[in-house]
Every structure is written in C-alpha cells, then in structure tokens.
Amino acid sequence: MRFLTAGESHGQKLVGIIEGLPSGMKVSKEIVDHALKKRQQGPGRGGRMAIEQDQVNIISGVRGGLTTGAPLALEILNRDWENWERIMTWEADADLESRKVMTPRPGHADLTGALKYRTEVRNILERASARETAMRVAIGNILRQSLTDLGVEIRGRVTAVGGVHAKLAEDHEYWQRVQQSEWSVGDPDAERRMGELLQESREQGESLGGLLEVQVLHLPAGLGSHVQWDRKLDGRLAQAILSVQAIKGVSFGIGFDAGEKMGSLVHDSIEYSPGQGFCRSSNRAGGIEGGMSNGETIVLQAVMKPIPTLYKPLNTVHLETKEIVKASVERSDVCAVPAALVVLEHVVAWVIAEAVLEKFPADSFSELETAWQAYKEYLKL
Numbered sequence: 001m002r003f004l005t006a007g008e009s010h011g012q013k014l015v016g017i018i019e020g021l022p023s024g025m026k027v028s029k030e031i032v033d034h035a036l037k038k039r040q041q042g043p044g045r046g047g048r049m050a051i052e053q054d055q056v057n058i059i060s061g062v063r064g065g066l067t068t069g070a071p072l073a074l075e076i077l078n079r080d081w082e083n084w085e086r087i088m089t090w091e092a093d094a095d096l097e098s099r100k101v102m103t104p105r106p107g108h109a110d111l112t113g114a115l116k117y118r119t120e121v122r123n124i125l126e127r128a129s130a131r132e133t134a135m136r137v138a139i140g141n142i143l144r145q146s147l148t149d150l151g152v153e154i155r156g157r158v159t160a161v162g163g164v165h166a167k168l169a170e171d172h173e174y175w176q177r178v179q180q181s182e183w184s185v186g187d188p189d190a191e192r193r194m195g196e197l198l199q200e201s202r203e204q205g206e207s208l209g210g211l212l213e214v215q216v217l218h219l220p221a222g223l224g225s226h227v228q229w230d231r232k233l234d235g236r237l238a239q240a241i242l243s244v245q246a247i248k249g250v251s252f253g254i255g256f257d258a259g260e261k262m263g264s265l266v267h268d269s270i271e272y273s274p275g276q277g278f279c280r281s282s283n284r285a286g287g288i289e290g291g292m293s294n295g296e297t298i299v300l301q302a303v304m305k306p307i308p309t310l311y312k313p314l315n316t317v318h319l320e321t322k323e324i325v326k327a328s329v330e331r332s333d334v335c336a337v338p339a340a341l342v343v344l345e346h347v348v349a350w351v352i353a354e355a356v357l358e359k360f361p362a363d364s365f366s367e368l369e370t371a372w373q374a375y376k377e378y379l380k381l
C-alpha cells in the first residue's frame, strides 16, 4: 500500500491517491470530514482557518460506501485559491518578477529550498507548508476507519504548550474529556494558563510549540518485524511522525528517561495467564520491543517546535542584494499544537494500517478480518 499527495498551499486543491487498499473497507465521508474539521481547530490558528472549511471529495475507488480495491483518489479544495489565483497561476506571467519572495524565513524550508531548486521562496513555501497535512489526515482517516472496525483505537492528547504542562490521567472519564475538547488537554486549569500564554505570544509577535502524545490500543503482538531495519515498527512510526512539519523529536514509552535509569526500572516483566496469553507487568517500552508491537498499548510522545513565521521577525539575508533585512511575514498561526495532534494520530493510523495489511491476507477486508480474528485467538495460546 502506498500514497502520494500533491498540491500547493494556495493552489486550487490538494489531491491524494492511495493504492493497494483491500476491497470491502467501509468508507464514510462524514467521518473523514469530522477529522478534517478537528485539524482546523485550536485557539492559536491564524486567519486562514476562517477561510477554509475542509471537506473531502472522494473521486474513485469507492462504490456504495465500500472500497473496490482500485486506487482511491481524493481531493480537498482550497477556498483561499480565489484570492491567490493570479499569484499561483501556472501560465507564463509577466508580473511574476514583482511578486517574488526574496527574504527567506528562518526555521522554514525557504532558504535551503531556494538554493537547492534555484528559485525564489514562494515556489518552496507553497509545498513545504503544513496545508499538505489536510490531505494526510484524509488519507490516514480512510485507514483509521477500518482499524476502528477491527477494534483498534487511536487516541491522542496535547500534554504541554509553551512549557505549561497538563495534568494527565488514564481513566475513562478523563479520556472522554480529552477527546471531546477542542484542545485535547482535559485539564481546565492548564487550558486557561495555555490560553493566557497564547494571548501573550500573539501580542508580542511570538509563537509557541508543545508536546503531544499518541496511543494505539488493542493491537495484537507481532506487527512490524525485527529482521530488517526498514521493517521495524518504531522506526516506521518515527519516520512518519518526523515527516510532519515542525515535529522535531519522538520517543516511545518512558522515552529519554530510559537513559537515566537502571535496567530493572526500564524493562517490563513478562507474565502469562491461561486463556489470555502473554502480557507485560508494566508498559515502559511503550508497546514496541525489537521493532514489533508486543500487545501492550503503543505510547509515543512528540515535540513540536514553535511556529517559525514570527510577526516580530528575525533577521535574514535578501537573496539578491545580500543585505540583512527582516524575514518576510506570511499570514501565520501562533500555535498549531492541537492541529498537529490530529495530523499525528492520522500518520500513525497509516503506519499501523500498513503493518496490518502486510501481516494478513488483504485483497479483501473480509479475508483480513477472518485472519485477524484467528491470529488474535492463536495469541491466547
């Protein structure tokens, strides 16, 4: 299974193609649209989110609510396109010279992209933009729907914004609060303090990043493999997560704390109960050992850097004159941590679904489901 996306941030639309899906997977446009809407929310978002109302158009590969096994093509329109049509035209344009962006923003692909592709900055920033993540959410959601049908749950939470940490819990009521909240924090006191910090950042022309956590529940042991570097599930998840704009680190289970503790405080004892099979006494590994899911909940954390476009910009160098000037200011979010969480949940869904489709016969969803249930029975030993 593979996917490709295309589309500029201010172009006509985003497009995506998924190839290698089983037939017979249930697909609901409403569920995709709900995820797309969630990705647009959060109090740190800028003016663009007031323009867009993301919805997916399913163009091929689905009939009567079920995948056919053929490539699935998707599109999401950019409502902002009508304001950018001239600037973004593909036709030869005499005015293009005057519309060049020549002052690259630190923290973006702007400078290196312009040097590498021998072009001005707009040609780089249009594709480097996180606008592209709307399509990755739509694509991931198509797979997430089938994972839900198999009983796999993916959930996430923002654990900190700009150094303000949320109080975390694991009970059902807490998770319900997290999943229903736009901010996904589940701690009203931390939400209030994060809101104040956001306001302060906005007033000062600053930006904020944060910490996020994603969990995958009810996965059987044995997805991914220890036998080759590029089949390891933790490596594949890390690649997908680090490919999300502004995500700068990822860790599993107790993460970097593992480097500071004795082995007995890091590893999880193995237990067995008849009729239920093997399990662990704790889950410090975060559900993956030797590049394979071990049957416990997968728990991973990620860090998002502060948004690089600053309304009080840093210095940069003009590409032509080489003068030191202020970096260009594109309309921007001040904080997009809640939005990034929705993106992370969906890139995780993709990687998990890919590993599921590799392990089980997957030309049709019914074959997959039968093999999945049989394997889960086998694991009860």
Ligand SMILES: Cc1cc2nc3c(=O)[nH]c(=O)nc-3n(C[C@H](O)[C@H](O)[C@H](O)COP(=O)(O)O)c2cc1C
Pocket (backbone or CB within 6 Å): 046, 107, 108, 109, 128, 129, 130, 133, 244, 245, 246, 247, 305, 307, 308, 309, 331, 332, 333, 334, 336, 339, 340, 343
């Ligand atoms: C959901 C989301 C929204 C973002 N919004 C903005 C934004 O409005 N302005 C901005 O400068 N960067 C924004 N970013 C981050 C940049 O796209 C990203 O930092 C940049 O492309 C450079 O890539 P890198 O940080 O991964 O190295 C956003 C990222 C995400 C995930």
Ligand SMILES: C=C(O[C@@H]1CC(C(=O)O)=C[C@@H](OP(=O)(O)O)[C@H]1O)C(=O)O
Pocket (backbone or CB within 6 Å): 009, 046, 047, 048, 049, 052, 128, 129, 130, 131, 134, 245, 330, 331, 332, 333
């Ligand atoms: C468009 C989205 O995010 C954009 C990501 C982004 C960036 O530089 O990454 C810059 C901003 O774009 P604009 O200048 O058009 O406001 C964000 O709004 C989106 O998430 O759908």
